[in-house]
Amino acid sequence: MAAVTSNSTREEQVKALQKKEARRRRLPLLPALLFTIVVTQVPFLMSLYYSFTKWTVTPPSPREWIGIENYTDAFTNMFFRQAAMTSVIMTLTSVVLSVILGTGVALLLDRKFFGQGFVRTLIITPFLVMPVVAGLVWKNQMFSAAFGVLNWVLNQVGVESIEFASKFPRWSIVGVLVWQWTPFMMLIILAGLQGQSSSVIEAAKVDGASPRATFFQITLPHLRPYIELGVLLGSIYLIQVFDHIVVMTGGGPGSTNVPLFVNQRSIGGGWRFGSASAFSIVVVVATIILATFGLRVLSGLLEGEEAA
Amino acid sequence: MAEVRFDAASRIYPGTEVPAVNELNLDIADGELLVLVGPSGSGKSTALRMLAGLEFIDKGSVFINDKDVTLAPPQDRDIAMVFQNYALYPQMSVAANMGFALKQQGIPKDERRKRVEEAARILDLEPYLDRKPKNLSGGQRQRVAMGRAIVRSPQVFLMDEPLSNLDAKLRVQTRTELADLQARLGVTTVYVTHDQVEAMTMGHRVAVLDHGVLQQVARPRDLYSKPENRFVAGFIGSPAMNLVDVDATNGIAIAGGTVPFDDSVNVANQSGTVSVGVRPEHLSLVTDGTPDSIAGEVTVVEELGSEAFVHVRTKHQGDDLTLVVRDEGETSTQRGDQVSVAFTGPTHLFGADGERVGD
């Protein structure tokens, strides 16, 4: 009997100690956490509030609470639905393509060769270019019908010039986004590759695995968390893409995504801040759902690969 | 089953001058457990990896079953390897780890499962088949690595210090189990270790490497009683053999005590600096005044229960010299005692070139 009581008190003691330990670890985080909450969540909450109001600047009128009207609008507004579709397609294709390309480049760079560091730096540079500059460079130096490098190459092989940015506005933008984001994915995946123990690869060799089998059954499952991280960060950034589009197509056919659309509705001329806020809230919620779902699917895919 | 042969095989790493393994000649019989032993950096792992196909062979050749595999990739050699850090596939369960090689051979799932379970039974791994390696103890991981090797029934097992990540007690226990398993399976095995005790207890034969050069291959007992050179003499045995450099111009004596040699050693033929070797158990503490004994002072007594190792400090050719003497049973000797040491067993002589003199 005595043993039982002393056990339970010991349990409580341990619990108390654990709590203390947890507090000791979390306390130093508090200032940073508070700051982050104030800086990120307050504007979000304000947007949330605005999204339930009617608030236009021209003609100037007082803010007025209208409930969920902005939201019902959002779902019936055909232009918004189009913009949302564009956002999803652009983000998905850009992320998927840059992850695939980034993995390929990372695999190539993961071996030793002369000038490795130099090549690595060269490959990273697109990621360091400002979005506006990237858009301008591609529009004028690469895609342009008159001076573009791509068209020059096409002309050399006897193909007529194509004004890429106006003919294929959406895919031109995806091209530039992939160009900018492949280095980022490459960096993350390269870090993953270099964290893999070389003896595991050797063990697979001795076990008779082909390079293909080694990649799909051992390296890829190992890279899974890195790829997930890349997809997550890439999606969060790419859903917000704005500069590239403004510069390259100005939102031309099929390339108006949600940020651009929201911009047009608010400071870009529409001056309807209430409904613009509602649109952005819808996008945030959709992004969270999409990212969660996307990661599930990705995990499932890689898990299945392993079980097979 | 398989024989393995190294034929003057060398490995020179790119950017280095000295071969990591230098013209290695080695014949390993079918079913034999051969241990490669040597200090760190002596080229043991390199030699093993040459046999595995993980390292290029710059000169010479390697044969498995009289088939030249010098240029064959690992997967064409039908070998299984146990790595020092086990190199388990971290994302796979224990069962998937053990079945991986079979899967690569396209063996159907049922058959795979059967063979994995059989190996798991031999190694007491049955309860852990669905766990991931990170949720296993060190000893269990080691057994999974073993399991991965035996599931395949390969021609040759290669093991690179497979026990060095285990604690001392588990290492001794696993050592015996491993030797027993190898004998039962009868698979030719090359086993690398830096631990000479492991080498002596496990090996049917032991090959001693130093600086990439093979020093001696022999059965453990012969290695112990007839070391071919000064390096092997000093490396094999714990505590190590007493090795004393002696100026041989006027006969061979240590600290005034003339060293007895067997008839095959011609002391008069020796000149220059030679080395005398004598194991601690072939020296004894004797009463003062015994002829040809060495007088000295006890500095350390290592009591092991059934025996004790007594360190005796004496003067030899003007320098301090410490001899280790084995004293049987419980010793009454203490630090600071003045004692006499006599030769009571075989002695070894190594010439100026380090090679053994006589039989």
Ligand SMILES: Nc1ncnc2c1ncn2[C@@H]1O[C@H](COP(=O)(O)OP(=O)(O)O)[C@@H](O)[C@H]1O
């Ligand atoms: N990849 C390598 N490149 C250059 N030198 C190496 C490489 N691997 C090992 N060596 C050198 O070769 C020698 C033998 O190494 P190794 O076979 O690992 O020794 P051991 O396993 O006996 O400790 C060492 O001097 C080591 O520094």
Ligand SMILES: [Mg+2]
């Ligand atoms: Mg080694």
